[in-house]
Amino acid sequence: MSRLSSRHLLGLEGVPAADIQLILDTTETFREVLERRIKKLPTLRGITVLNLFYEPSTRTRISFELAEKRLSADTVNFTTSTSSVKKGESLRDTVQNIEAMKIDMTVVRHSSTGVPFFLTRCMDANIINAGDGAHEHPTQALLDMYTIRKRYGTLKDLRVVLVGDVMHSRVIRSNIWGLKTMGASVALCGPSTLLPYEVEKFGCDFYTNLDEALEGADVVNVMRIQLERQQAGLFPSQREYTKLFGINRERLKRLNKNYTIMHPGPMNRGVEISSEVADSDRSVILDQVTNGQAVRMAVLYLLSGREEGGE
């Protein structure tokens, strides 16, 4: 069995192409399992996975939990929206207490950048980043990449446009690193106030004009725009955002013929994406969700170091 070069998945920046390839190939196997009548494998039997969610999350948490259960792992959830600092117990103490109950792997989401790295220094468990601040969300990017690869057979030389709040999006950051490593051409598009400082240093094209960004693209991955950004003065109104950056049928004319529409969810229908586009036959939004589970099964399996794969 091939192995990943790290025992944690903290982000996609710096992850070698061979690792991403291995995860995507392994996902293929688990994706097939999800189509069976009995969607359960004994792969992670006896392994205990902690889902440590310091930020509210529905789909990512459920996706991980189901992935763990389908691999027969024991799972335990720790969910809180209050930060450890406010709670009075340090993050280190919290996780070391839980780990003392014998945890093998930890899936973590936290509003602070670097928390998954921090956990590698206070736990022995394998750490999987399920989103840290605006930094990275590697499994989301991997499922996006898997979904694209499934459709086109490759990622190489495809033109992928990531539209939305580049500044605050961990999904965009992970997509940039992963897609670039796999040879895709990445373009970013969003209002200039939501393009972070020195965005050009990501090494991607970037646009503030959506039509220009979409010209000749294969994939459009549309990000959720959060209302509080408007309240923080980063754009004047939802109405204007939709007018300038909303994806609708009219915009799609500029894309390559065989285009694909993606969205990591949850969607603001009628804001960043029209319902017509979201529900069209080119939209793979629900496939992304299904694939996400398979990607997470692959990541859990590969990081666990378990030799006995399959059934």
Added chain:
Amino acid sequence: MTTLKYDTVIKNGLVIDPALGFGKKAYVLIKDGLIAGVERETAALKKALKNIPEDKFIDAENLLVVPGLIDVHVHLREPGREYAETIESGCRAAAAGGFTSVCCMPNTNPCIDNQETVKFVQDRAQNCDARVYVFGAITKNLEGKELSEIGDLVSIGVVAITDDGHYVQNPDIMRRALQYSWMFNIPVAQHAEDEYLCAGGVMNESFQSTRLGMKPRPAVAEEIAVLRDIALARITGARLHFQHITTKRAVNAIRLAKKEGINITAEATPHHFVLTDDEIGREFNTNLRVNPPIRTAEDREAVIEGLIDGTIDCIATDHAPHSEEEKDCEFDQAPSGMIGMETCLGLVKTYLIDKGYLNWADAVRKMTINPARIFKLKGGTLAVGSPADITVIDPNRKWKVKAENFRSKSKNSPFIGYQLSGQAALTILGGKVVFKR
């Protein structure tokens, strides 16, 4: 001719006193806690020293002998956060770092905006290993709203005012602070970072903050703050001191304003002339979280340029102790600041002198006579009659920074593990040895 009696004689050292323009091998003579002379070896001197017993001599062969170093930016945490540092432990750290005088910042609890607290600090500093000068608050409780009773503070020995940690955001209040302090001829020390532009920010704005998705504190926040205050200094004629300058454009602005003749001075910290912001993403070491933040290589070079050409007058540490518990957390939840007094000299030697940016005289000037003149402090020179505050430096001592060797109560240094060259060998305060390695 009567035979001179000296309490202590430092012999064989290379004496560097920028205030006297002195840089030769000489004897430093101490009597009654004061400097009694700095003299080259002559037959007459040898004769004068004949009757002085051997144990009164300190041999500084291969060592530098300089005026006691002065750190004009230190947080001693007392009163209020004695678990992180006390005046006593902070002074012990100062002595180990070669500092004989420190200026403590008013962001204690209660804050130093009243005579009672000044007196408390002064009282606690008696018999400590360093002289402690007190900076008072510009505004009551550092809130940026109403001026403190600055006259009251000055009357019992406060040497400057600052709301350090907070920029005086309201330009009208800052103008009044400058005007009012002008009456007393004391500097107003400003932490120059516009708070609106820094809201929620935890690191420098650069591709590093973009990459890490962390909220930035942009360089322009410092530039704007500096430019505004230069304009206010220009119209008030007051003395304005910029604390910890970190950016290229702020250095340029200060350089131009000084050329114009505006009454301003500035300091820079070792962490800003040594570190760059690409360190943060490596391990999210919370000891790298500091305000103003560690900047880019370009800014770092500009700060060094400012130190070289005199735009930046002082090297100060912004020694900011935080307990291990406070720093052992998420990067963006950690309190800002790092300790600095015990690593300063080694960083100056390794990163400024060894790299050829400054010579010893330039470096010592920025840690002795310059700060002494700006804040009207005792010492800063070995001129006859000055307090016998003396630092003996082993300029080539190779040492590794280790947490367990800090005398400070807190260990929050990003330099732990660094291999440095140059360290204080002996520190003398008022003629008394307060530290010996």
